[in-house]
Amino acid sequence: MKIIRFFLTKCSGDRYIAMSYFFQIVISGVVVGSIYALAALGLVLVYKSSRVANFAHGQIIAAGAFITYALTVWASIPVYISFVLSMLITFCLAWSVERIFLRRLIGEPIISVIMVTIGLASILDGLIYLTPFGTENFSFPSFFPQEPIMVGGVSISWTQLVGVIITFILIGGFSWFFKKSTVGISMRAVSDDQFASMSVGISVPGVFGLAWATAGLSAAAAGCIIGNITGLNFDTLHSFGIVVFPVVILGGLDSILGAVVAGIIMGLIQQFAGGYIDGNWGLNGTGEVLPYIILLIILLIKPHGLFGIHEIERV
Amino acid sequence: MASNRWLATGNFFTTYQEEQRTFTTRLDQLIFSIFLLTLFIWPLLFELSRTYMLVVDNILIAVVAVLGLNLVTGFAGLISIGHAAFVGVGAYTVASCSRMIGDSHIIITHLWPVMIIAGGLAGAVMGAIVGLPALRLKHLYLAIATLSFQMIFEWTINFMAFFNQGQTIFVGRVMWLTGEVGRSDHYVFWYYVILIVIVMCGFGVRNLFKTRYGRALVAVRDNDRAADAMGMHPGLTKVYAFALSGFLAGVAGALHAYLYRGAGIESFTLHHSISYLAMAIVGGLGTLNGSFWGPAAIQFLDLQVENVAELAGHYMPSNMNLATALRPLTFGLVIVLFLMFEPRGIANWWRIVKSYTKTWPFRY
Numbered sequence: 103m104k105i106i107r108f109f110l111t112k113c114s115g116d117r118y119i120a121m122s123y124f125f126q127i128v129i130s131g132v133v134v135g136s137i138y139a140l141a142a143l144g145l146v147l148v149y150k151s152s153r154v155a156n157f158a159h160g161q162i163i164a165a166g167a168f169i170t171y172a173l174t175v176w177a178s179i180p181v182y183i184s185f186v187l188s189m190l191i192t193f194c195l196a197w198s199v200e201r202i203f204l205r206r207l208i209g210e211p212i213i214s215v216i217m218v219t220i221g222l223a224s225i226l227d228g229l230i231y232l233t234p235f236g237t238e239n240f241s242f243p244s245f246f247p248q249e250p251i252m253v254g255g256v257s258i259s260w261t262q263l264v265g266v267i268i269t270f271i272l273i274g275g276f277s278w279f280f281k282k283s284t285v286g287i288s289m290r291a292v293s294d295d296q297f298a299s300m301s302v303g304i305s306v307p308g309v310f311g312l313a314w315a316t317a318g319l320s321a322a323a324a325g326c327i328i329g330n331i332t333g334l335n336f337d338t339l340h341s342f343g344i345v346v347f348p349v350v351i352l353g354g355l356d357s358i359l360g361a362v363v364a365g366i367i368m369g370l371i372q373q374f375a376g377g378y379i380d381g382n383w384g385l386n387g388t389g390e391v392l393p394y395i396i397l398l399i400i401l402l403i404k405p406h407g408l409f410g411i412h413e414i415e416r417v
Numbered sequence: 418m419a420s421n422r423w424l425a426t427g428n429f430f431t432t433y434q435e436e437q438r439t440f441t442t443r444l445d446q447l448i449f450s451i452f453l454l455t456l457f458i459w460p461l462l463f464e465l466s467r468t469y470m471l472v473v474d475n476i477l478i479a480v481v482a483v484l485g486l487n488l489v490t491g492f493a494g495l496i497s498i499g500h501a502a503f504v505g506v507g508a509y510t511v512a513s514c515s516r517m518i519g520d521s522h523i524i525i526t527h528l529w530p531v532m533i534i535a536g537g538l539a540g541a542v543m544g545a546i547v548g549l550p551a552l553r554l555k556h557l558y559l560a561i562a563t564l565s566f567q568m569i570f571e572w573t574i575n576f577m578a579f580f581n582q583g584q585t586i587f588v589g590r591v592m593w594l595t596g597e598v599g600r601s602d603h604y605v606f607w608y609y610v611i612l613i614v615i616v617m618c619g620f621g622v623r624n625l626f627k628t629r630y631g632r633a634l635v636a637v638r639d640n641d642r643a644a645d646a647m648g649m650h651p652g653l654t655k656v657y658a659f660a661l662s663g664f665l666a667g668v669a670g671a672l673h674a675y676l677y678r679g680a681g682i683e684s685f686t687l688h689h690s691i692s693y694l695a696m697a698i699v700g701g702l703g704t705l706n707g708s709f710w711g712p713a714a715i716q717f718l719d720l721q722v723e724n725v726a727e728l729a730g731h732y733m734p735s736n737m738n739l740a741t742a743l744r745p746l747t748f749g750l751v752i753v754l755f756l757m758f759e760p761r762g763i764a765n766w767w768r769i770v771k772s773y774t775k776t777w778p779f780r781y
Contacts (some may be wrong), residue, residue, distance in 0.1 A: 159496075174550050206757055212556050214498055217698065220498065221752030224691055237741075332584025344568065344687075347561050353558075391572035394565035397512050401550040401562050 125256045125376040128370065133262045134392060135369020136269040140324040141347040142353070142361040143276060144317035150293045151313035154204070157219040159321060161226035162342015166192045166322025167329035167339055168235045181245055189322045196318025200311045207401070208307065221344070231335060240334040269409065272323055277314075277358055289313055293356065328365045346408040348393035351400055354410020364408060368393055421588065424657045427544035427607035432722020439620070453748055456612060459607050470604035472678055472716060475613040478669050479712035483696045487664030490694070491702035492626070493658035494638030495551065496560040500693045501568035503663045505685030506543045507536035507670025512586040516579070518652040525666045531589045533614075541660045555641075559655075567687055574682045583682035588674050594653025614672065618665060623705060634658050635703075652723050674696035688745070701762025710763040715751070722747050 104290040148156045148369025169191050173184035203222060207215050222274060229236070246260035280286040292309045300306055325339060332338055349368050374390040379388045400407065440446040465473070486500045499504075511532050515525050525532065547566045551559055575583045589596050598606045625631035626709040633654045636644040641651040674680045692715060700711020726740035759765060 153557075203753060203757070210760075213490075213494060213759060215495055216557060216560055217694065218692060218753055218756050221756065222696065223754065224749030226749075228742050228744070228749060231742030231745065281756070317744070344564065347564065351558075351561060369430045370616045385574050387572065391569055391576075394568045394572075396568075397565045398547075398562060401554060401558055405550070405554050405558055 104384050122231065123377070127373045128257060129258050130262075131370035131373035132366055133258070134371070134373060136266045136362075136364035137324060137331070138342075138346060138349045138364075138368055139362040139365030140269045140272060140320060140327065142349040142356065142365055143273060144324070145346050146321040146349050146353075146356060147237050147276075147289075147317040147320065148359055149350070151289050152310045153293075154215050154219065155347075155355075156314075157216070157303065158199075158223035158343070159317070160340035161223050161230065162192060162196060162318050162321040163325040163328070164230060164235075164336055165195065165226065165325070166318075167325030167334055168230070168233070169322070169328050170237075171240055171328045171334055175240075175243065177379075181242075185323075185326055189319045189328065191208055192318040192322035193315045194318075195263050196321070196393055197315035199318075200314035204310070204314070205307055208310070211384050213372055217270035227340070235334065237336075239333060240336050242330050244332075260379055261330050265331055266399065268323070270326060272320065273358070273362055276320065278403035279316075282357065285312065301369050343395060349408075350398040351397050351405075352407055353405030357407070358410030360407055368396075371396070424455055431764075439623060444518065445639060453616070457609070467604055467619065470608065471676075472606055472720065474529075474608055474611060476712050476716045477615060478673050478676065479693070479696060479716065480709055481513060481611070481618055481672065482666050482669035482693055483700065483712050484615075484622060484708045485662040485669070486693050486697045487700075487704075487708045488634070488665065489658050489662035490623065491639070491707070492631075493634040493639065493655060494556075495548075495655060495658065496694075497555065497563045497659075497662065498548065498560055498687075498690050498694065499563035499565075499570070500662075501685045501687070501689035502563075502567045502570035503540050503544055504670040505680075505682070506572070506663070506673040506691075507540045507663055507667030508585075508680040508685065509580065509670070510536040510667065511588055511671045511674040512538040513579065515588045516581070516586050518583075520587045524595075525589050528594045529675060533668055533675070536666045536671025536674070537668040540670065541664035544666070545656055545660040545665020548656040549575035549736055550653035551659065559751055564687075567690055571682060571686065575684075580682075585679040585681040587679045587771070592677065604676075605677075607672070611672055611676075618668070619705065619709075625706075637704075671768070691752075692748055695748050698752055699757050699762055701764030704762065704764035706767065707762050707764035714763060715748075718747060718751065719744065759770065 107392075113226050141159070144162070145156055145159050148154055148159075170181075170184050173179045174181050175186055179187065199222065204215065206405075209219060212383070246264060250257040250259040251263065280290060288299065288304045289309050291302075291304060292306055296306050301396055324342070328339060329344060339365065345368075349364045350361060352368065353362075353364030371392055375392050376389040380386050382404040429763050431728060433442075440449065460470075482500065486497060489495050489497050511525070514532065514535075515522070518524060531639070543566075547563060548563075549564045554562075574580045584652070590599070590603075595604065608713075611670045622631075625713050626635070633644065636647065637650060637651045637654045644654070645651050658682070670680075670685075673684065674695065677684075696711035697708070698711070698717045699714050701707030723740055723745045730739055
């Protein structure tokens with residue numbers, strides 16, 4: 103904030119407007135990016151332990167957001183409690199998804215496991231379309247002061263600020279969980295070598311289930327924050343499940359740090375494209391397509407991403 | 418030729434030639450010819466309503482597309498979540514030509530077989546470009562690459578003024594020997610065209626797997642290191658699989674553009690990619706006749722879902738569209754259940770029935 107103010111005091115007139123526009127874009131890029139990071143976290147968790155890319159992640163994010171809304175507004179539970187409750191519910195939901203569908207497929211070729219997650223995404227789509235959330239738009243009641251915080255000409259709303267803070271607390275918590283706790287260490291062990299970890303008494307299927315459940319938990323948190331910032335629209339919410347793929351590929355599929363850095367890079371790229379490219383040269387909506395173009399380029403030149411392990415099998 | 422395949426206890430080939438035949442017995446050949454003849458003759462005997470003729474045409478176009486998807490996903494073992502985009506490339510090749518030179522230009526109306534092949538070639542080029550990461554990467558990464566191609570394709574069509582922002586671009590009526598194909602014969606005419614295309618593609622794919630190029634695909638799927646040791650280039654083989662699949666998809670797309678007399682983005686979205694994948698899985702990945710059963714089964718299911726939704730719609734609040742909910746639900750269930758309980762698809766049921774009749778009255 104100080105840096106922004108410092109820069110803004112140096113400028114005046116048109117330069118001032120241009121600079122504050124620039125910083126506005128930086129701020130919104132960081133906000134969007136940290137949400138991407140949180141959404142990508144769940145994907146990384148599942149991939150790290152079981153080597154499966156979860157194509158149904160966006161639907162779980164959406165489900166988390168809708169459950170929070172239903173608990174807060176329809177059951178009128180205080181928002182903080184319903185936030186935690188929805189995380190618990192998606193925890194159980196994701197765990198049971200793993201237990202019912204994916205547990206049977208352990209040992210099957212990876213191609214059929216990936217396709218099962220595509221099928222799951224389709225099933226969850228259908229289930230959500232059965233509820234009112236599928237077709238109508240809702241928005242959370244506002245919990246925070248309406249007027250944004252102004253620093254110079256740059257504004258950030260309370261919802262966004264709180265969302266970013268919660269995101270970073272959660273990401274810190276997950277990193278701690280992976281680095282220090284026994285369960286986290288056993289998850290890392292399974293991702294490293296399944297047979298070796300089995301031989302020291304770790305239940306590999308149990309760890310898979312737990313990884314899915316934790317991913318569901320983080321997805322619910324991401325869903326709540328996104329829902330608070332952008333409103334509850336199913337299309338927007340489940341598109342997050344697809345846009346996290348460029349993020350995790352850029353960051354490296356099995357790195358939490360990579361997810362955070364790449365999330366923020368992707369957010370900044372999207373917002374800068376929206377702010378500076380759109381409307382010029384007859385281009386529109388470039389923010390939506392740039393992540394995928396970057397994804398294709400990264401796959402060609404540096405497929406393990408920024409922080410991923412260099413263990414990709416060459417063919 | 419061997420004796421009756423229904424009663425024989427095994428395949429007793431004595432020469433390679435015998436093994437490589439398209440039809441193992443004369444009876445097979447006869448049954449197939451009669452089947453093909455029926456397909457060609459029945460529209461002359463029955464008058465099907467235009468709605469149902471369109472459904473039949475849709476199934477046939479899906480057969481061409483799924484044949485391509487089966488090449489890349491079934492035979493070469495690479496997941497493609499962007500198949501609808503490759504179909505779209507073919508459709509938009511025709512559509513953008515008609516946008517540039519006018520929708521009833523002589524090239525569009527008279528040289529339509531050339532346009533269909535051009536659509537296929539455009540699809541093949543795009544397939545090869547998207548398949549480029551396959552030079553270095555495997556499974557999951559390729560799935561994500563094709564997914565991103567789907568997103569890029571949708572964006573390009575939706576935001577470019579040249580593609581009419583995803584609105585329908587019209588394609589004119591085509592000419593045949595008897596003159597312009599009018600509204601009443603439109604669907605029947607394209608039924609025959611697509612049927613001929615399918616027969617050509619089907620035999621093409623069937624024969625491809627007798628050559629080294631087709632067998633290389635299967636070899637790379639089963640074990641790419643062994644294939645490498647045998648002197649194949651696994652990366653190039655995968656790129657070539659993508660190009661081949663893109664070609665068939667492009668042909669399907671061009672046919673789609675002509676059948677619907679236009680192309681719009683709503684037929685080439687991610688949902689369609691997933692339903693193509695569902696068709697390939699239900700039919701049976703890595704089997705040729707699976708590519709015919711899958712589309713038929715899924716389109717039939719789709720019709721039934723629509724009927725059920727319409728029936729149940731009377732008892733539901735009017736603001737809810739049940740079909741939009743039931744369609745993804747059934748597709749997802751079908752994909753998941755088939756993968757869990759019958760990963761070899763409907764094509765496997767045929768094998769089960771055959772082995773049952775062979776061993777009857779014994780169990781094995």
